[in-house]
Amino acid sequence: MTTSAREVAVAGDTPYTIHIGPRLLDDGALLARSVRGRDAMLVSDAHVAPLYADRVTAALQAARPDLRIQRHVLPPGEAAKTLANFAEVTLALADARMRRDATLFALGGGVIGDLAGFAAACWMRGIDCVQLPTTLLAMVDSSVGGKTAVDLPQGKNLVGAFHPPRAVIADTAVLRTLPARELRAGLAEVVKYGALGDADFLDWLDDHADALLAMDDAALAEAIARSCAHKAAIVARDPFEHGERALLNLGHTFGHAIETEQGYGGLNHGEAVAVGMVLAAQLSEVLGLAPAADTVHLRDLLQRLGLPVDLPGGLDPDRLLAHMRLDKKAQADGLRFIVWDGVGRARVLAGVPEAAVLDVLRG
Ligand SMILES: O=C(O)C(=O)C[C@@H](O)[C@H](O)[C@H](O)COP(=O)(O)O
C-alpha cells in the first residue's frame, strides 16, 4: 500500500490516535511516542513475530536507545486466546520485572490484541498498551475501542476488561502478506459498519468489492479509514457499551455462538460474523422489522467478498441457542440481538423470543 498516512482521533476520557499508513512499523519516533518509562514488552504470535518483531524492535531501539525491550511470543490462532496464555503473559511481565510505567506492544491480529491488551489491563492494575494490528480485521475493529478479553470453552470473550490503547499504529504495508482468508475476514467487519449505520458506505463497498479483493491500495486505505472513523465515533460516545456501542455487535450473537460451538477451530471470527449478520437480517425479517430485499443485498455483498453466508452444516440449533444465553448482551429480560429495520438502520432489541431465533437457525 503506497497511499500516505492518515490519522483518526478517538475522543473520550483517554483520547488516542489511530495512525494508518504504509511502513509505520519502521517509524521509531511514532512507536516510541507513547512510551513513558524505560521498559517495553512486545507480545506477538509465532506467525507474526518472525515477520515483524525484529523490525519493530530495531525501530524502537533506534528512537529510544535506553529502552529495555523484551519479547513474548504465543502460539497463533483463536484457540490460543485462553486464560492459560493470558497467565503466561502476566508471568512473562513479572519475570521481565516490568513496572507500572512499562509499555506493552501488541503486535498481531485480533487474538494478540485482545489477549495482550487484557494482560496490559491487569498487570499492576493497568499499564500502557500500544496496539500494532497486522490483520485487516484488527486494523478496522479489534485494535480500536479498548475491548480486551480471552475466550472460555463456554463462550467467546467472556473474561476481559475495557482498556483503551495509548495509540493504534496500523502499518498497511503488512496487508500485502496477509492470507486471502484473513483479508476476507476483515472485510466482514468492514461491511458491518455499513450494515449497521451507513447505507452509503455499503453502496461504496458494493462498488469497490472487486478492488478490495484485489488489494487495491486506495480502496483498502479508504475502507480502513472509514471503518475506523465509524468505530471511533461510536466508542467515543459510549466507551463501556451502555447503549449505542452494542450496535458494533451486529452479527456477533450468532457469530460467537458458532465460534464457541466449533471450539474456536472452525470459522474464523470474521467468517462467523458474516454468517451471523445474515442470520441477524433473517431474524429481523422473521420479526417483521425489515424487508427480505435487504437481507438479499447484504448476503450478496458478503458472498461477492468470498465470505460464508450460511450456517455451517452439522451445528445443533439448540446448542447454539444455549451459547447465546451466555451472550454478554443477554439480561434478565432474555436475549438481546442487534436487529435492523433495513440497511444502515440497526438497533438493539431486548426480549427476543427464543422461538424466533430457533426458526432462523433451523432455516
Ligand atoms: O468493539 C466492540 O464493541 C465490538 O463489539 C466489536 C466486535 O467486532 C468485536 O468482535 C468485539 O470483540 C466483540 O465484543 P464482545 O463484547 O461481543 O465480546
Ligand SMILES: [Zn+2]
Ligand atoms: Zn467482531
